[in-house]
Amino acid sequence: MRIAIVSDIHDNLTAFQAVLADLRQTSPDVVLHGGDLVGGGSSPAEVVDRVRDQGWRGVLGNTEESVVRPETLEEFADQSPAPQSLWDAVREMTEFTRAVLGEERIAWLGALPRVVIHLPIALVHASPASAWHSPLAGASNSELESTYLPLGQAIAVYGHIHQPFVRDVAGLTVINTGSVGQSFDGDPRASYLLINNGTPKIRRVEYDIEREISAITASGLPHADWVARTLRAARPQMPQNKL
Secondary structure, three states: EEEEEOOOOOOOOHHHHHHHHHHHOOOEEEEOOOOOOOOOOHHHHHHHHHHHOOOOOOOOOOOHHHOHHHHHHHHHHOOOOOOHHHHHHHHHHHHHHHHHHHHHHHHHHEEEEOOEEOOOEEEOOOOOOOOOOOOOOOOOOHHHHHHHHOOOOEEEOOOOOOEEEEEEEEEEEEEEEEOOOOOOOOOEEEEEEEEOOOOOEEEEOOHHHHHHHHHHHHHHHOOHHHHHHHHHHHOOOOOOOOO
8 A cells, every 4th residue: 555645735836746747656545635735836726726636635734724714824923933024925925825716715725624544644734733833853752752642543644844754753653744845954856755555755856946936926926036045945034025
């Protein structure tokens, strides 16, 4: 049994198409998605439609939650130490995404569950309690265990932090898929998870970053320059203040 988990596409249709081509080669029996399908790329409607056409089960991410329930974005921003300029940019981008998606797609996103169980895997976007808060890549074993052991499965998978890893913790395997559309680990390639007969592997897939940046710019997405710098660096960047 081969199970693939694809997470954090972030509207990056170019990267998503490359991953779909790779999935045709790896030929998994089941594909799940880990949320954050939208937010920060060229093609929110196209990505949502492609995922729906695939019929994949998946979970609600924080970007979906911010589109569906804007108050959750404000709640998180109020608690965040990040500068106000970052959240101003995120609000503008989220409004753009909401307008492009339209009500029917937004309703579909809002109906996504927080947890999907596909034995022996439990999938969440960030953590069981929140689509916004999760352990970081360098989290202690005790933090990973306390966060994901309550899911009750041998393998716990999440996305959100855009930094893939596989860790064995007290009989529990915790895996981060990385991100299809916005890598933060210094490797600009798309990332997804393939579990082949119980053995997990992070797959990295090259795609044309400059093509996606051109598509983002053409789409009219606010702060397209911020996304472009992030894609090229494969590390988190800060939006530039408008003069």
